[in-house]
């Protein structure tokens with residue numbers, strides 16, 4: 001992996017123009033065609049820290065492919081939808097999803113550090129204002145009245161898009177609910193914008209009476225550099241359990257070797273490889289799809305390369321199922 005020491009011609013924080021990212025990576029537009037129309041429905045956003053880990057001159061870089069608005073996004077596919085997991089059916093109230101026993105998922109923000117082109121919530125109707133403070137307070141009241149809930153999952157968007165002050169307040173509100181035992185945070189920030197993990201954030205996490213776990217989202221070993229390693233260790237040193245989930249993506253990580261390399265580096269950093277998801281069929285993402293047959297073939301080879309504890313579970317999410325469906329028995 002090439003990690004540049006002195007990046008040239010880069011924005012302060014995020015790339016929001018694909019042409020600027022191509023120039024930064026020394027790529028010509030003909031080498032990496034992109035669609036302006038695809039960006040109208042889902043903006044282009046790539047943190048500098050993530051772009052620094054892409055390899056210059058490589059149009060098929062596995063990190064670049066995750067964020068680049070390919071013209072194929074505009075192709076129609078009948079079985080692809082805006083809400084592939086039928087989440088609208090599981091909303092108890094705007095911003096509160098209750099699908100699995102004992103758990104409640106709060107959509108606390110529509111914002112993310114990075115825009116992943118395969119994201120199953122890329123068409124989510126965030127204008128329902130489920131993330132507003134008023135609605136969040138309503139949702140917390142509902143959780144308080146439902147003693148069957150022991151775990152709250154913070155999602156979005158990416159929950160670490162909230163300011164440290166808002167997260168501290170949210171943690172205080174959750175801690176006051178006596179029957180809660182755990183908070184789970186789903187986030188890409190420690191991976192794609194590690195400087196977001198501030199001392200104030202670490203203090204909020206470590207001072208909680210609730211057990212805190214973080215589920216990261218890393219698809220390829222190249223996403224991990226020295227900057228991330230430091231942040232992972234800070235989280236672990238503050239008793240945060242770290243897990244990882246990946247999505248199996250064509251051209252990005254669809255080989256047993258790439259997945260084995262990822263598991264190796266995760267375990268080196270005490271991160272549990274947790275799930276390997278099949279792609280959720282959201283409009284615009286079909287070009288990332290791997291068939292179940294091919295996925296199982298890759299997974300069987302992966303099993304032969306890794307000890308069992310390093311093997312993520314290959315799963316597909318089914319809207320009406322009471323748990324994720326394993327593809328491998």
Ligand code: SF4
Nearest residue numbers: 112115116119157188
């Ligand atoms: S960070 Fe997560 S929620 Fe945000 S675009 Fe990527 S996959 Fe979607």
